[in-house]
Amino acid sequence: MACVPRAFGGISTGLFLLALWGVVPGDKLLVVPQDGSHWLSMKDIVEVLSGRGHDILVLVPEVNLLLKESPHYTRRTFAVPYGQEELRRRFLAFGNQQFAERSLLNASLVEYRNIMIVMDMVFANCQSLLQDSATLRFLRDSQFDALFTDPAMPCGVILAEYLGLPSVYLFRGFPCSLEHTFSRSPNPVSYVPRCYTQFSDRMTFPQRVANFLVSNLESFLFYCLYSKYEHLASALLERDVHLPALYRKVSIWLLRYDFVFEHPRPALPNMVFIGGSNCKKKGVLSQEFEAYVNASGEHGIVVFSLGSMISEIPEKRAMEIADALGKIPQTVLWRYTGTRPPNLAKNTILVKWLPQNDLLGHPKTRAFITHSGSHGIYEGICNGVPMVMLPLFGDQMDNAKRMETRGAGVSLNVLEMTSEDLANALKTVINDKSYKENIMRLSSLHKDRPIEPLDLAVFWVEFVMRHKGAPHLRPAAHDLTWYQYHSLDVIGFLLAIVLGVVFIVYKSCAFACSKCFGKKRRSKKPQKSKAH
Amino acid sequence: MACVPRAFGGISTGLFLLALWGVVPGDKLLVVPQDGSHWLSMKDIVEVLSGRGHDILVLVPEVNLLLKESPHYTRRTFAVPYGQEELRRRFLAFGNQQFAERSLLNASLVEYRNIMIVMDMVFANCQSLLQDSATLRFLRDSQFDALFTDPAMPCGVILAEYLGLPSVYLFRGFPCSLEHTFSRSPNPVSYVPRCYTQFSDRMTFPQRVANFLVSNLESFLFYCLYSKYEHLASALLERDVHLPALYRKVSIWLLRYDFVFEHPRPALPNMVFIGGSNCKKKGVLSQEFEAYVNASGEHGIVVFSLGSMISEIPEKRAMEIADALGKIPQTVLWRYTGTRPPNLAKNTILVKWLPQNDLLGHPKTRAFITHSGSHGIYEGICNGVPMVMLPLFGDQMDNAKRMETRGAGVSLNVLEMTSEDLANALKTVINDKSYKENIMRLSSLHKDRPIEPLDLAVFWVEFVMRHKGAPHLRPAAHDLTWYQYHSLDVIGFLLAIVLGVVFIVYKSCAFACSKCFGKKRRSKKPQKSKAH
CATH class of the missing domain: 3.40.50.2000 (Glycogen Phosphorylase B;)
Structure with missing residues (x-):
């Protein structure tokens, strides 16, 4: 609550005076960002939140690319097992690899290896954070109201669970529409093109076949990219962890979608579209x-x-x-x-x-x-x-x-x-x-939108801080198993009844026929023998 | 466009002067309401639109309950084949019937008959309108920018098609989630309770079975309530009309949903939630x-x-x-x-x-x-x-x-x-x-919402008038047949390939075996005979 203290009766004299002077303390937000271009949109939102009086802590690897100091937030750095030179070298290699020649056959492998140049580093950085007991203790003691993260990599997602904080995710949707799989948002393969296919939402039959096959590779892709994080999460939380189950606990997905660019598709009420929140008013050129x-x-x-x-x-x-x-x-x-x-x-x-x-x-x-x-x-x-x-x-x-x-x-x-x-x-x-x-x-x-996407993003982060989540927007789908969700048990049950009834009717008819025609046949037989 | 004339270069001197004085003409909106309580929310939206300078015509049966004159809009009445006394008598009968005793067996029939007391009158009123050539000519000549209707009954939906106007629907969702069927918005029967069931979104197994069965009655309900309108529409449009296909042409669904009351469920980007738009600021009591x-x-x-x-x-x-x-x-x-x-x-x-x-x-x-x-x-x-x-x-x-x-x-x-x-x-x-x-x-x-629901409703009606629709929010699902939408043709094709491959492998193996073991058997047989 940026404008009104939450528990007026219980606040200290100092806070009371602050409130009287119109300087009211905001909520405490923990931000777990991704480095690189992903940070650009998040930074805009964090800066506005800071301007609205919230106390913001950004968790940053000590070696990084764009996560620099700012008057808008406090940075808390944690040690990582690589240096600035290694970071520079990896990003340069990553960039150069995009221009390397590749054949049709090895294109996927080259792409996967390229991504892993950066992903391995991100994993090492998450591992360092989740094993850094001093930082974890500091975070536990800091009593945040919510956690704001980019869930492209699951470090923030795991941390939200560890700290018991409601979370807001900021996301474009990489990789492969996993945000819809995690959130149980319907994702019809017939008109929602899968990533890397370059299909539109109006596909030919062969394209729909390809899209169907690609969609079935999504779980495999998730396994390749994220399985290592499940071990990290299990060690931290001291129990077996299924990563999608953690992702599902999010309060609000801020999706960088706008339908002049994305194809229209179903979404859930806790998905908020803020595509274009990075478009600012034109400034004066130098x-x-x-x-x-x-x-x-x-x-x-x-x-x-x-x-x-x-x-x-x-x-x-x-x-x-x-x-x-x-x-x-x-x-x-x-x-x-x-x-x-x-x-x-x-x-x-x-x-x-x-x-x-x-x-x-x-x-x-x-x-x-x-x-x-x-x-x-x-x-x-x-x-x-x-x-x-x-x-x-x-x-x-x-x-x-x-x-x-x-x-x-x-x-x-x-x-x-x-x-x-x-x-x-x-x-x-x-x-x-x-x-x-x-x-x-x-x-x-x-x-031409009813509210600026940046304002919308800020509103929902504040909403989650104010109400400690948004459980009224969470679909009950999350409490169902996959076969219950698709009503397979219901269909199986009704099918069993129908087949049972058909079987009983068939057996009854067969029995009645055998009684009826059996008699006739038996009564006919002597006649036949008579005729002989 | 309430504030800026659309084609500045082409406007007449009179309009130019009006624009100079800050009195700019708004867009022209045709409103086709439902009488009774449905009108209450629509009236609020219409009044705000009128205040923003739009030219609003409300199409009203000459005998009605709540569709009264107002400085906010022009009324155009059309003749109906019943009088004020008949209207009063029917509503009284409808009210009294709610208190009539009913048994478990005839409850549905009593409810259906009660609804038809009013529905028959509404059909007669739609029939009168769509056969009133003077009114239709007037509407054709009036050059509206959009049509705003309550689609609980399809008269406005048919009229939008006849006049070739983009439309906005205002709706709570009666009867039986047909808005989701029409709009191809996923409607999982496993956690979205169907109407009249009184189930929550967390259902027991028997409730899920019942919900599944009720959901299969929705098409039947639609047929009972609306099939008569297809004949009306076909006569007016001089072609065979499938009513759901007309409903699908809507630009924006304004749904009177809020998830503190409704159960969270999937929706499409052209569905806007404005539940509670009727909650006004408290006025002074008399x-x-x-x-x-x-x-x-x-x-x-x-x-x-x-x-x-x-x-x-x-x-x-x-x-x-x-x-x-x-x-x-x-x-x-x-x-x-x-x-x-x-x-x-x-x-x-x-x-x-x-x-x-x-x-x-x-x-x-x-x-x-x-x-x-x-x-x-x-x-x-x-x-x-x-x-x-x-x-x-x-x-x-x-x-x-x-x-x-x-x-x-x-x-x-x-x-x-x-x-x-x-x-x-x-x-x-x-x-x-x-x-x-x-x-x-x-x-x-x-x-606690980012924008007042009434303002949101007004924004989207104006959006549709400004842009002559909202095609960028229309999902490509509407261009697919039901079996394409569910990928049944793709699954069938892949299944045929798998079965084909299995068949060929099986036949090849059988052939190879028969060649191989056949020879052995043939070469064994003489040995056997030798042994004998």
Whole structure:
């Protein structure tokens, strides 16, 4: 409760005075984030919560990428078994691997190995935290009101159970719609495309067959990614732990969905859609960027970034891209920290960082070259900028496909595209008016919502703190076994009755017939013998 | 668009001047309501829309109960084949029939006949409208932006198709969760109780069996209630009409749900929950009612109403109730238009009408005797007043059961209860503090929402007018046949492949065996004969 102390009668004199002065203490929130781009949306929400007077503690591995100090929250760091150099090396390897050649046969294995470069590190970091008795004791003693976590990795989920705290999850839905499996939200395979398939919600018969098969691999994927965490959780909680059962205890899922981008699908009342909460109002450009934009003339600019995790790429690829960028009349602002490609054209400016949202919001921006991570896509939609998409890993291929089928961008395979392909794609989205019209239509629908998604996210985190959860939104489905949920026991029971009745009727008829015709036959037989 | 003219370039000078003066024309909305209590929520929304500058036309049968003139909208009446006296007689008969004795065997038939007393009249009124060529021509010429209707009866649904308008439905969900069948929103029978069962979302095995069987009767119920309308629709649209296919075309379902009252269940993105939109801020009581409340002393008052449709009851029952009311120390304000029961106690005041919400909001109100219609229930929750529920028909038995299982009231069978039962129930909810605590807990959850439900309803009606629908929220499920939706064709195909492979493997093995062992057997046989 940011505005009203909960137990007015019981508060101390100091708090009472604070309340009188209008400075009322907020609730205490424990935040267990994921490092990397996942943190970007969470950070926005945490900052607003902090501004509303809540006391926020963010649990951070001492070696990290983006989880920096801030006046908005207190950081509590914990030791991890790797150093800053190892972290840098792994992210660089991860980025470079996205550009490695792969055959159709080994593509999944290469993708899996790439993900594990980062995932192994995240596991080591969770292991360190859950075995750090001093930090755990500190957390137990801190008496938080709720826990706010990104459940892509289950460390926060396990911690919520250990501390007995109601939790709020912030999520885009990676990997493979497990949020729907965990939450028992219906997930019809006939029109909800599974991840990595690049299908839309309108599938052909072969696509529906493939989607059905992929959906059956989800449990296997979960086992590969998460089984190790069950051992960690069991050791901490001193009992056998089934991880999905922990996930199910969440109070509110904040899902980074908006249906101008996602396909409409069923959801449960404790799922709140906050897609686009990262789209902020356009800020003022710095002098440096304002100068670039002003110098671009009538052709305007193109913004180019491959996200927070990949800022340099192999030289050969970089040269091909530089060649393509030289073929368009627009000024290109490219976020790139690698070696400067020797063929870089005059219209291309390399920058180590760029104010992506502010640039996309500028009326002179003509196109956005993006890796199609969900944050970038939402900023593109929000600001109505047509996209050329170079998806690299994870959900990015699916994201790109969605925007392409909505006519708001062109997607290219970064491993196969030529310099010509990229130049043509850019010319298409800039010169073919339909791309701008489509993205503007999506933008107007996206921005026309009854409440800003960021405010909605903040409301529900506060709700869970105020009411110590949201049990009235929890479906009773969680108390059923899988066969009860699908009514298999009921169907079996009714089938047994029907078969039982059919059997009894059949046997009765057979008995009656045998009595009736048996007599006749017996009474006929002597006649026959007479006739003989 | 209430605030900005849509096509600034094309508007006439008059409109331009209006816009300059800040008086901008709103969108045009056609409202097709249901008479009776259903109109109460819709009226609230229509009034706010009118205040926001929209041009609203309400289509009204010339003989009606509550659809009166108002400065907020224009009424367009159409002729109906019955008079005001017939209407009054039917509603009186409908009310009296609720108190008729019935056996377990004929209860359903009596309930069905009761409903048909009103339903037949509503059908006649729809038939008149859809055959009234002058009204239809007027509506065609009026160029509305959207149609807002209560889809409990399909007249508005058919009209939306005829006029080619995007539509918004306002609904509580009667009869029998057909809104979920029509909208292809998953409706798991294992934990979503069906209507008239009085089950909660946590069912025993026999209850789940019964729920499964009842759910299979829904199509039959639909056929009984609506098949006549398909003929009407076919005649108007000059083609064969499948009514569920028309219902599916809706843009937004405004569902009068809130999960402090309803059981949590899956929904689709075009379903918006606005339960409690009828709870207004407490107004100032008139002198008459203020005097009653003030005179009640320390014991306070009890508010008693059986809803807008039933204001008098058979004398014997009224006397039993009057007797019970005399046994409590509170002052009872009873909305009752029938003959005054001769045994009415001094503490009971009969009134022809009462300001229900304002009285429930008064701190001196101790209990609410209600027929448990959803409007009354939400007002009770909103104001935190424990209830004694006397459900009569439709969804009222289910409503009463829900509030009873939440510990916020006591439900009685109005046909079987004694005077003692009613008095005891009143004493229980007034004196047992748990009832007040439970209803206050529900009230605090109910009122803690990110946006007022009435504002949410208004937003979505305006959204549909602004964007001419909401196709981005429409699930692709509607484009699938029932067997595709359930992936039966995919499962059949995969099963055929598996069986085919098994068959081929089996046949190959059998063939190989016969080749192999056949030879052996043939080569053994001569040996055998040799041995002989």
